[in-house]
Amino acid sequence: MSVFSKNQTKKVVVNAENHGYKPDTVTFKQGKTAQLKFIPSDNMGCMNEVVSKDLNFDQKLDDKKEVTIDIPTDKPGTYTYACGMDMFHGKVVVK
Ligand SMILES: [Cu+2]
Incomplete structure (x- = not known):
């Protein structure tokens, strides 16, 4: 059995002129490998820059390239992230 069969990947489109992160909340199942994929736009x-103290990442998104971040799912909870200026916010729910 492939280890990828339990992988969860969710996409988030990043657009400063269209309400920020879309969707602004993504949910993962606890205990399964999870990845958040940020899709940059023209705006x-x-x-x-996307920053999360909860999830311990600080990632540049200035390259027009998709960026994939591994999300730990060992503990259930709600984790937040934001743009570099803490104006736009997104949530990761693990349950
Ligand atoms: Cu901002």
Whole structure:
């Protein structure tokens, strides 16, 4: 059996002129490998950086390339992330 069969990947489109992160909440099942894939747009502004203290990442999104971040799912909870200026917010729910 492939290890990828239990993988969960969710896409989030990043657009500073279209309400920020879409969707702004993604949910993962606890205990399964999870990845958040940020899809940059033409309207990035200060969203060219995404930061999460909860999930311990600080990632540049200024390259017009998709960026994939591994999300730990060992503990259930709600984790937040934001643009570099803390204006736009997104949530990761593990349950
Ligand atoms: Cu911002």
